[in-house]
Amino acid sequence: LSGIKVAILAGGQGTRFWPISRQTKPKQFLSISASGESLIQATYRRMLPLVKSSDILVVSNVAHKPHIEEHLPGVQIVCEPIARNTAAAIGLAALHIKRVSPGAAMILLPADHAVSDEERLRGTLKEAVRAATARDVLVTIGIKPTAPNTAYGYIKRGAKVDGDAYKVSRFYEKPSLERAKNYYDSPDFFWNSGMFVWRPEVILKAMADFMPALFEGLMKIEAALGTPQEQKTVAEVFSGLESVSIDFGVLEHARNCEVIAAQLFGWNDVGSWDAWAEHFTRDQSGNMVYGEALLLDASNCVVNSQSRLTALLGVDDLIVIDSGDALLVCPRGRVQDVKKIVEQLKKLGRGDLI
């Protein structure tokens, strides 16, 4: 396979990872291994058997650029002046890739997801590249659900096209638990992984059809690429864009969508501290410690304590996360509400802590 480019989408916020994640240092910079490798570093490294490092670019908010440079020295960075969701970020990436590699397949990867079967991931992406380039279609990687998860969007597959490639019957937003159970029981529903493959020309054509304002803005940017006006033009265009996801703005309307029905072991979007902890070994009492902790009569707890010793005594199912300047204590069942703390801090004017 030739002509593959990878764009890593590093625009996430990760307010559910407070207090470690911050506006200026979001979730993709978190580590999910004892080696200390961050999510974005792992995302990058996983692609290296597939493409050269010069074929990888990162789309990032300008505020995160220093952290990207620290985690991925030398990587090509395309900066967004402000966050405008995935449609705008993908449009910007498509312009850059089209300019240097017209007709190439672009693989889009969220910077902050985890996957354990890396070899199979690359195989799945290769199949997606074949589908995208053979038929000029918009390919989403679908993942066979391993649980009735309500935190993911779903894709229903339609007619089989070739190998694991199917027409998309429909995209579904995050479901209720009841619906998620029905999807889980069906052979035709797959998690929407947020990983996509297409030619830049094909997605730009779809944007022209379904997001004409975005497309018009992108054309202005394209005209300015490589000129002294580039940065100023991007800033002007982005400030006028709506914040729309690629799924909602384009894929749900396009007719040329396919899904690769993948059985991808150990994929998840690391959506909470509880999900984060699943990537680490637990002790005999089910506790997971990242950093330094002393546990007495503690079970099924999660500790992230990098800058001091944390002692837990007689507690169960508790999450304790210490960022140095802030501390979070909550039960494992409340991890989805951590974002409420961030909202509260925002109301209190504590910009230093969010």
Place this chain on the structure above:
Amino acid sequence: LSGIKVAILAGGQGTRFWPISRQTKPKQFLSISASGESLIQATYRRMLPLVKSSDILVVSNVAHKPHIEEHLPGVQIVCEPIARNTAAAIGLAALHIKRVSPGAAMILLPADHAVSDEERLRGTLKEAVRAATARDVLVTIGIKPTAPNTAYGYIKRGAKVDGDAYKVSRFYEKPSLERAKNYYDSPDFFWNSGMFVWRPEVILKAMADFMPALFEGLMKIEAALGTPQEQKTVAEVFSGLESVSIDFGVLEHARNCEVIAAQLFGWNDVGSWDAWAEHFTRDQSGNMVYGEALLLDASNCVVNSQSRLTALLGVDDLIVIDSGDALLVCPRGRVQDVKKIVEQLKKLGRGDLI
């Protein structure tokens, strides 16, 4: 009243106040008020309407001297080279007081207790001074129990002598809950507050009778007081002493013991983080915060967070104490076991954290 000296016994360890309390900075340096006043500062200040500041001395382990000087600038400090429990500390204080004020009454106060009715405390101590000087007796301040507390020793009063002064019928060690309930129901049982009043000559005589080895050591120290050999002699004597409390070593044997049966509002020995928290105002959900915290769906929690923001989400009855270099999380029902963490850290060779 004249001829009153006060000796504050500041030898406590306070391992139940880890991680704030440490070997080199024990419980008496903790604050129990929003003003930041420490327990030892409060103990000192409470005596100032009764005696001049030059009449107060502090008996302290040499390791704690810098903290004493910081909390009580200019105070007279008598250093113990090593901790040898209250009998030795009181003997040492008696020598110093006898030397400058023979025949004075000495008031002995633990440095790390709390009391809210300070005026009544001074009244009680005055009555104890009158008893101690009128009859050359060993006076313990007994406190009318307000609960069947199992963390305190008890005193049973005997025949009334004068005012609130009674002969001591017997001293009791910390009781079982069942016994504590019986004591609580009786009019004759009082908490042993650890506050004592006597003339130095009277307690030294009792030591000669019941702790002859201690007395012999004290006589060696007395001969060396004010000479170049003083420090060396104290070090030699203390290293050979048994670690015995004044109650066990002397008072339980002496015949000339009296108890002042006091109704002292708001006295306690601040024996745990839970007891510490009782000295502060709670919010409507029963939470007590010392420092900075953000509480969402939290109730009846205790937070001591001086150096960072602590966020509690969806937790109840939890204690969270942050010392900067260590963090404690435990339920309120487990505060008595905090000392186990200190023991564990000792085993692990973490002298830096104990």
